[in-house]
Amino acid sequence: MQGDRAFPGAQSAFEPAGQGAEQIDALAFVLTAAGAAVFLVFCIALAYSLTHRRRAPGPQDAQSDRRSTRWIVTTGAAMPLLILVPLLFYTFHALSANDPANRDRSLVVEVRGRQWWWEVRYLDEDPARQFVTANEIRVPVGRSVELHLYSDDVIHSFWVPALQGKMDLIPGRRNVLWLQADSAGIYRGQCAEYCGLQHARMVLQVHAEPPDRYEQWADRQRRAAAPRADSAGRSAEAAFLASGCILCHTVRGTPAGGRLGPDLTHLASRATLAGGILPNNRANLLGWVANPQALKPGSKMPSVPLAPDTLHAIVHYLMGLE
Amino acid sequence: MKAASLIAAVLVAAACEPSPAAHPREPIGQGTLAAVRTSALEAGAAPGIPSDDGGLINPLANDPTAARDGEQLYGSMNCAGCHGARGGGGIGPPFADDDWIYGGEPGQLFASIAQGRPNGMPSFGGRLPSESIWRIVSFVQSLTPRASPRGVTSGGAVGGGR
Numbered sequence: 150m151q152g153d154r155a156f157p158g159a160q161s162a163f164e165p166a167g168q169g170a171e172q173i174d175a176l177a178f179v180l181t182a183a184g185a186a187v188f189l190v191f192c193i194a195l196a197y198s199l200t201h202r203r204r205a206p207g208p209q210d211a212q213s214d215r216r217s218t219r220w221i222v223t224t225g226a227a228m229p230l231l232i233l234v235p236l237l238f239y240t241f242h243a244l245s246a247n248d249p250a251n252r253d254r255s256l257v258v259e260v261r262g263r264q265w266w267w268e269v270r271y272l273d274e275d276p277a278r279q280f281v282t283a284n285e286i287r288v289p290v291g292r293s294v295e296l297h298l299y300s301d302d303v304i305h306s307f308w309v310p311a312l313q314g315k316m317d318l319i320p321g322r323r324n325v326l327w328l329q330a331d332s333a334g335i336y337r338g339q340c341a342e343y344c345g346l347q348h349a350r351m352v353l354q355v356h357a358e359p360p361d362r363y364e365q366w367a368d369r370q371r372r373a374a375a376p377r378a379d380s381a382g383r384s385a386e387a388a389f390l391a392s393g394c395i396l397c398h399t400v401r402g403t404p405a406g407g408r409l410g411p412d413l414t415h416l417a418s419r420a421t422l423a424g425g426i427l428p429n430n431r432a433n434l435l436g437w438v439a440n441p442q443a444l445k446p447g448s449k450m451p452s453v454p455l456a457p458d459t460l461h462a463i464v465h466y467l468m469g470l471e
Numbered sequence: 472m473k474a475a476s477l478i479a480a481v482l483v484a485a486a487c488e489p490s491p492a493a494h495p496r497e498p499i500g501q502g503t504l505a506a507v508r509t510s511a512l513e514a515g516a517a518p519g520i521p522s523d524d525g526g527l528i529n530p531l532a533n534d535p536t537a538a539r540d541g542e543q544l545y546g547s548m549n550c551a552g553c554h555g556a557r558g559g560g561g562i563g564p565p566f567a568d569d570d571w572i573y574g575g576e577p578g579q580l581f582a583s584i585a586q587g588r589p590n591g592m593p594s595f596g597g598r599l600p601s602e603s604i605w606r607i608v609s610f611v612q613s614l615t616p617r618a619s620p621r622g623v624t625s626g627g628a629v630g631g632g633r
Binding site: 437 | 478571
């Protein structure tokens with residue numbers, strides 16, 4: 150669909166931008182190189198055996214055959230042990246480095262997989278400093294972030310290839326994954342476990358920013374939506390609060406307190422819409438609110454017929470939720 | 472021996488990895504895809520488009536030639552390709568009715584054309600000057616079954632001018 154290709158965001162496991170992905174990339178390279186080397190030796194041996202001319206068998210060949218057999222059995226047992234056992238230990242070492250228990254656990258983010266979007270909740274010891282957003286995780290560069298992964302419906306899988314390996318989100322279970330971005334940028338991720346009709350459009354972005362910009366963003370996210378000052382804004386807010394949107398969506402600071410859809414309190418501050426699949430601009434938001442089923446058929450957001458003026462008023466309000 | 476060296480060469484070549492220079496690694500979304508020239512006509516892509524549509528007035532509302540010029544633009548920009556020759560619809564919604572998703576007021580039509588809409592309506596704000604878009608708006612309004620479209624004498628410039 151037209152929105153998919155225009156996205157920023159590195160999404161390659163071969164372009165690691167964080168420690169977790171770097172370890173995985175190194176492990177993958179070592180295993181591939183070792184496999185290629187073994188394959189090369191095998192090919193040479195095969196080529197030799199295909200072309201080596203043999204003279205007619207004679208009486209002294211029985212002893213040389215026994216020697217050859219002993220040689221083949223001994224080498225065939227020793228070579229795999231010498232190659233595979235060190236690789237096994239190296240693999241265990243690389244995977245154990247991904248244990249979240251060894252990491253800084255001061256910044257914890259809860260991610261809930263919902264069909265077909267990501268609910269993101271930043272935890273804090275002080276409940277007043279917790280906030281909720283969707284489909285976008287912002288992290289400070291160079292700091293380890295611990296993700297607690299939950300699912301409310303079916304199994305999803307969290308995968309941001311440039312930063313870390315995959316971890317499933319399993320209903321009824323908490324999984325833990327850590328992320329650390331070592332350079333600023335936008336890293337794209339998507340759901341990596343088939344979860345239904347719109348699994349292919351369940352996208353998220355991780356924005357890695359300098360720590361002071363991250364703190365500014367987090368402070369803004371903690372604030373509730375401000376009431377509108379101008380008359381156009383007030384009528385837009387009234388149109389929104391009179392609509393069915395509030396049955397599923399929350400806007401902190403207003404009576405809208407629905408829990409089924411994403412929190413919209415700072416919708417205009419996000420880069421994407423609709424589970425990460427559309428750039429966030431007025432045109433896409435108009436189309437999404439007017440008919441979500443046309444853009445993401447089967448999604449849980451119903452297509453509600455709206456009069457054009459009501460549609461424009463609601464979207465005007467949503468565009469002001471910075 | 473010739474067969475042997477050929478087999479060995481093929482197997483070794485298959486096992487080798489290509490040099491990094493042959494396949495420069497680029498993150499998705501930059502580099503490789505950007506090298507493919509794709510249209511930047513997605514909804515909201517054009518710069519300089521109106522951020523809102525409230526209260527925009529058609530400056531060509533009283534210009535009788537606006538709808539005729541708009542008809543020419545409607546053809547040259549191939550609006551008919553999706554919306555039909557006389558706004559009868561097709562891939563895109565028709566104009567020859569009173570059912571509007573994003574509104575049928577002139578300002579709303581202007582915004583829909585300039586900003587684009589998801590699911591296929593390109594953003595013409597960066598491609599056409601505003602005046603041209605207003606001419607198309609005048610023409611589109613002349614296609615609607617309203618009693619007297621603003622700015623166009625009914626049955627005059629549009630029907631008789633061809």
